[in-house]
Amino acid sequence: MENFRNESDLLGTLPVPVNAYYGVQTQRAIDNFKISGQKLSSYPHLIRALAIVKKAAAKTNYELGLLEEPLYQKIAEVCDEILAGQFHEEFPIDMIQGGAGTSVNMNANEVIANRVLEKLGKEKGDYQYCSPNDHVNLSQSTNDAYPTSLKMALLSMNEELVEKLKKIVEAFRDKGKEFSSVIKMGRTQLQDAVPMSLGQEFEAFAATLEEDISKLNANANLFVEINMGATAIGTGLNAPVGYANLCAKNLAQLTGFSILSSPNLVEATPDTGSYVIYSSALKRLAVKLSKICNDLRLLSSGPRAGFFEINLPPMQPGSSIMPGKVNPVIPEVVNQVCYKVFGNDLTVTFAAEAGQLQLNVMEPVLSHAIMENINFLGNALDTLREKCIVGITANKDICLNMVRNSIGIVTALNPYIGYKNSTEIAKEALETGRSVYDLVLERGILSEERLNEILDPENMLKPHQPL
Known part of the structure; x- marks a missing residue:
């Protein structure tokens, strides 16, 4: 027990590792x-969001x-030390837990309190000088500090996700330009439709x-409205007059986000609508991403018995x-990620629906x-x-031969014959x-010159006046 x-x-009473900055309530969660x-x-x-909310x-x-x-x-x-990346190993609790996030909030309160005690030259656990509850958690409850921290985390995570999304958009756009002269068949219902360019396909991605x-x-902008000052159920018990708006103002200054105090803290405390709608945006992105990966796998199928x-x-x-044999393992793994996103979105839906009266206790699984x-x-x-994307190359001749041999080009002739x-x-x-092509010439419906003019790629890949 010396340790x-x-x-x-x-x-x-419960034993806690002597060097741990977390305390008894974190130990119970562990x-x-x-x-x-x-x-x-x-x-x-x-x-980091917990640290900035506590600050x-x-x-x-x-x-x-x-x-x-x-x-x-x-x-x-x-x-500030936690914001700089220190002491993150002192947050060892499982992401999925009972207690509506109390363990997360107390984990932060205990780590901050014990580090303060160390700075003051006191022993860890000597909470008369700095208490997790009376000082670090002053004027707060888990029910306002935890969801506010989650929203701050999601705002910063969204910024990073959007930057990654912008990069892949540019990668697809670059391929669209590279493949602008590659003529191929477009397909609907997996059947030949009408010609297009491979560049148009990638630009659409x-x-x-x-x-x-x-x-x-x-x-994500819905996360700027917070319920700090609500304390337990939104009535503001144990928070002083003016706390809610002032805390929101301070949080806005610290984060750079346009943080606002909710106009109705009783409503805001159990409300999880912002999480539901943001999760739906993630699902929408996953649906599109998975469809693109399906297309990449089809377009690269073969090499001898597929589209190729x-x-x-x-x-x-x-x-x-x-x-x-070489498989399209990168699109495959992204497909699987998207399936995971679909399932997690359903988890968010169930967790949000599970709110009862003045609190939603299922926020831990929702946040996770x-x-x-x-x-x-x-x-x-x-x-x-x-x-994958940056290394994709086109089989230009195969694409062109499919156009020449396709029944689909008859659609381009329809306005003329x-x-x-x-x-x-x-x-x-x-x-x-x-x-x-051969049948139209054989029947004498169009001259070869006229047929070539109609089937010129410039006339098939975009709207134009009838020739």
Whole structure:
């Protein structure tokens, strides 16, 4: 027991590692919640957010005369240390837990308090000089400090995700320019449709993902409204007059975000609507990303018995039994990430719906699901861009031959030879295996010069006046 110190709480005394900055309530969470294996220390954005919320709260308490300046300054110093990346290993609790986030809040309170005690030359656990509850958690409850910290974490995580999204949009756009002269067949319902360029296909990938930048930012902007000062249920019990607005102002100054106090703290405390709508934006991005990966796998299928219009960078041997086989492993792994995002979004839905009366106790699993989705999507975007998109090459001749041999080019002739003639030619081409081009010339419907003019790529890839 020389390596432990004893700390007490409502339930009694418990040994805590003597060098640990966390205390008895964190130790109980360690003992009680062996669930996911993913610790709070795995999510540095949330740890930093907890520190910045505690710093803003301490500043507010000092300005309102509730906290003496020396203790406020020490708390602020420790919060800055945590913001700089120190002591993150002192947050060892499981991300999924009971208690509506109380263990997370107390973990932060205890680490800050014990580090302050160390700075004051006191023993860890000697809470008369700096208490996790009476000083670090002053004018707060888990029910306002925890969701506010989560929102601050999500705001910063969203910024990083959007930057990654911008990079892959540019990568697709660069490929769109590179492939602008590669003519290929467009397809609907996996059947030949009409010609397009491979560049148009990749530019469309860029455009659809670019739309989600504004959607993510707009939905994340809902996180700027916080409920600090609500304390337990939104009535503000044990928080002084003016605390809510002043704390929001201080938090805005510390974070750079336009933080606002909710106009109705009783409503805001159990409300999880902002998480639901932001999670839906992540799901929307995942749906689009997975569809793109489906397309990349189809377009690269082969090499002899598939589309084989593009080549994906070979990343690893594809089979333990089939020599020479290389699989599209990067799009495959991104597909799987997207499936995980879909499932986590459903978890967010159920967790949000589970709110009862003045609190939603399911926020831990909700927060874990959203932050996991952001991390997964960010990693997937970087992986897809770096290990796949930038290295894609086009099989230009294969693409062009498919256009020449396709029945689909008859659609381009329809305005000139009529729907009936077009249908008859398409039918004969399908039955005989002959090309549309040859059949039109054989029937004398159009001259070769006229046919070539109509089928010129410049006339098939964009709207134009009839020739």
